[in-house]
Amino acid sequence: MMTLATLSDLGSALSDIVDLQRYPIDRLDSADGQHMLADARRGLDSVGCCCLPNFVKPEALALMKAEIEAGYEQIFWSENSHNPYFSKDQPELAADHPRRHFERRTSGFFNADLIAASSPMTTLYDSELMRRFVGESLRDTHIYCWADPLGRNPYGVMKPGDYFPWHFDGNAYTVSILVQEADAGGVFEYAPDLRAPDNEHYPAVAEVLAGSRERVQQLALKEGDLQIFKGRYSMHRVTAVSGSRNRYIALPTYTRDPDTVNNVERSRQIYGRATAVHHERAALARIDRLSD
Numbered sequence: 001m002m003t004l005a006t007l008s009d010l011g012s013a014l015s016d017i018v019d020l021q022r023y024p025i026d027r028l029d030s031a032d033g034q035h036m037l038a039d040a041r042r043g044l045d046s047v048g049c050c051c052l053p054n055f056v057k058p059e060a061l062a063l064m065k066a067e068i069e070a071g072y073e074q075i076f077w078s079e080n081s082h083n084p085y086f087s088k089d090q091p092e093l094a095a096d097h098p099r100r101h102f103e104r105r106t107s108g109f110f111n112a113d114l115i116a117a118s119s120p121m122t123t124l125y126d127s128e129l130m131r132r133f134v135g136e137s138l139r140d141t142h143i144y145c146w147a148d149p150l151g152r153n154p155y156g157v158m159k160p161g162d163y164f165p166w167h168f169d170g171n172a173y174t175v176s177i178l179v180q181e182a183d184a185g186g187v188f189e190y191a192p193d194l195r196a197p198d199n200e201h202y203p204a205v206a207e208v209l210a211g212s213r214e215r216v217q218q219l220a221l222k223e224g225d226l227q228i229f230k231g232r233y234s235m236h237r238v239t240a241v242s243g244s245r246n247r248y249i250a251l252p253t254y255t256r257d258p259d260t261v262n263n264v265e266r267s268r269q270i271y272g273r274a275t276a277v278h279h280e281r282a283a284l285a286r287i288d289r290l291s292d
């Protein structure tokens with residue numbers, strides 16, 4: 001049985017973490033690699049996300065779970081209410097404007113700056129093969145690992161009863177890997193491409209917030225499954241967790257520019273604090289025209 005300590009001795013190669021037989025991200029140009037990419041692209045094109053079952057090996061999942069549980073006391077728990085943009089209320093807007101739609105989030109984050117160098121999460125996120133695979137799947141090959149020191153590759157943690165409301169992410173693309181499944185609930189729901197880099201599409205956002213299911217997709221992830229989704233453009237949420245088990249998810253993130261980070265307000269709300277980097281880069285121009 002590998003432990004966090006022995007993992008660093010062994011050196012955690014990507015092949016210890018990813019099922020490279022089934023998912024040849026190290027051979028993207030091969031026939032199998034092209035086939036895998038075509039599947040991923042089909043999912044992203046048709047329903048705005050792709051799911052790769054059993055992408056991460058059980059031993060690596062066990063190490064991720066051990067890492068979360070060993071650092072459990074350091075998780076930042078939020079019980080705040082937020083709107084889909086993690087921005088402050090704007091009383092001058094109509095009461096039914098999406099920016100005035102606040103829901104209570106009860107969930108925790110094991111922030112990226114706590115992830116061990118020996119963690120499979122680090123190996124996966126540092127992997128150039130992984131970045132290339134994600135970019136090729138999205139047909140956006142100029143993507144970067146996120147510069148945000150807290151949000152780049154955190155674990156999300158939800159206890160029974162916790163709920164993560166509708167929101168857009170501060171980064172363009174997120175990969176999620178379910179590390180521990182809830183007994184029930186904890187289902188990922190998303191509305192693909194609800195907004196665009198140059199348009200907030202508030203009326204469509206308002207419809208989903210008002211309960212319309214027309215554009216909403218559900219994804220029932222199993223432990224070890226990997227999904228790729230466009231979190232900055234597809235509004236998403238996680239339904240309430242029930243039963244007795246926590247839900248753990250690994251969240252490696254990617255962006256379309258190498259420098260921007262979460263704004264200070266969002267970083268405080270999600271990760272509990274803003275660092276010097278968040279303050280230094282607050283005025284940095286974003287490459288999209290979105291408000292958050």
Ligand SMILES: O=C(O)CCC(=O)C(=O)O
Pocket residue numbers: 156164169176188236237238249251
């Ligand atoms: O837990 C999930 O599946 C998604 C989490 C999420 O949307 C986020 O951390 O921004």
Ligand SMILES: [Fe+2]
Pocket residue numbers: 167168169231236
């Ligand atoms: Fe998100």
